[in-house]
Amino acid sequence: MAAADWKENVAPDEAARFDALAAQLRAIQQEKAKAHGSKSRALHAKPHVGLSASLKVRDGLPDWARVGIFSQPGTFEAWVRLSNGGTGHLSDKAPDVRGFALKVTGVPGTKLIPGMEDAPTQDFLGILTDTMPFKTPDAFVAVVRAANGPKLLALPRILAALGSSAFSILPQLQKGMAEKVDSLVERTFFSVLPIRWGAAAVKYSFEPVAPPKPNAPLADGPSRFADDVRARVSHAPLTWTLRVQPFVSERETPIEDPTVRWTAPWTAVADVVIPVQDTRSPEGQALATQVEAFSFDPWHAPVEFRPLGAMMRARSNAYRDSTIERGAAKEPGPTR
Numbered sequence: 001m002a003a004a005d006w007k008e009n010v011a012p013d014e015a016a017r018f019d020a021l022a023a024q025l026r027a028i029q030q031e032k033a034k035a036h037g038s039k040s041r042a043l044h045a046k047p048h049v050g051l052s053a054s055l056k057v058r059d060g061l062p063d064w065a066r067v068g069i070f071s072q073p074g075t076f077e078a079w080v081r082l083s084n085g086g087t088g089h090l091s092d093k094a095p096d097v098r099g100f101a102l103k104v105t106g107v108p109g110t111k112l113i114p115g116m117e118d119a120p121t122q123d124f125l126g127i128l129t130d131t132m133p134f135k136t137p138d139a140f141v142a143v144v145r146a147a148n149g150p151k152l153l154a155l156p157r158i159l160a161a162l163g164s165s166a167f168s169i170l171p172q173l174q175k176g177m178a179e180k181v182d183s184l185v186e187r188t189f190f191s192v193l194p195i196r197w198g199a200a201a202v203k204y205s206f207e208p209v210a211p212p213k214p215n216a217p218l219a220d221g222p223s224r225f226a227d228d229v230r231a232r233v234s235h236a237p238l239t240w241t242l243r244v245q246p247f248v249s250e251r252e253t254p255i256e257d258p259t260v261r262w263t264a265p266w267t268a269v270a271d272v273v274i275p276v277q278d279t280r281s282p283e284g285q286a287l288a289t290q291v292e293a294f295s296f297d298p299w300h301a302p303v304e305f306r307p308l309g310a311m312m313r314a315r316s317n318a319y320r321d322s323t324i325e326r327g328a329a330k331e332p333g334p335t336r
């Protein structure tokens with residue numbers, strides 16, 4: 001059963017610290033732009049695909065889960081972007097984080113980001129692991145920065161920034177990224193971090209439903225994830241179920257410690273359905289360009305779905321800086 005007595009710890013100095021962390025990521029983004037001649041995201045720079053989708057909210061949700069667009073069954077227009085997590089455009093064979101970003105439009109209610117209260121969208125972002133090895137955003141950004149500096153200095157820089165905690169963080173990080181992933185279509189993506197869900201707090205995940213097979217054998221090339229998605233969605237829809245897992249107690253489901261796996265049961269609340277589409281057609285390519293310009297951000301949400309915890313609050317600064325730097329598109333309204 002979902003509990004409502006969750007709490008966040010807000011440090012008095014965090015606003016300035018999170019500004020500084022966002023500026024550090026933005027500096028890497030600017031360096032990469034110089035090298036590539038075009039501006040990408042500060043993280044998750046390499047897209048695999050940008051697809052049109054629908055979010056179909058299920059009937060019969062428990063009372064605590066009936067919040068916002070999940071209050072009653074319905075269908076919303078949406079888009080999905082699949083990505084690699086790094087700051088550059090490496091081959092898919094390189095170890096990396098893999099991302100799933102969903103933008104839903106036609107969403108009523110007051111939104112969180114100041115100045116964007118009337119935006120029509122709500123976003124959900126996930127990666128392939130259900131925890132992260134970092135307890136603080138400072139540690140996360142320190143590792144991103146070290147990984148982007150000179151190779152020889154990476155380890156000393158991580159040790160200088162993290163001290164002895166580096167010895168627990170690095171092996172877990174390596175394990176999370178090095179796992180062999182054959183197809184993103186067959187994988188579950190996790191929010192890792194919690195959000196409010198009305199009076200409750202939840203983590204969410206996207207679980208694939210009966211993934212179709214590719215229509216031809218695939219080469220193990222540098223864009224294998226895009227090739228794989230294209231070869232499946234060209235002839236069959238792709239579906240992921242959006243599930244939520246409620247906060248039950250600070251001990252079992254801590255809000256502020258992303259290294260702890262929540263074990264509360266999942267409740268299916270909606271299905272993300274990606275209809276058959278030809279990603280190589282002129283329309284498919286125009287769609288990919290449109291989705292690439294979007295800003296997917298956990299803070300694009302109504303107030304009753306506010307992201308929770310220090311790591312989430314640090315993301316607020318970082319996503320805003322990254323989207324301003326690359327001149328992301330404004331939030332899209334419904335088109336159908």
Ligand code: HEM
Nearest residue numbers: 041042043044081099100101125126127192296318322323
């Ligand atoms: C562990 C939880 C996290 C998850 C699940 C996550 C997931 C994602 C995903 C899926 C994207 C790609 C969005 C897209 O396709 O446009 C993304 C982008 C990004 N992430 Fe995260 N992320 C996490 C933590 C963080 C943290 C802690 C930071 C920094 C403090 C961060 C900074 C960024 C930035 C700057 C972008 C690029 C934003 C843009 O320009 O659109 N992320 N993240």
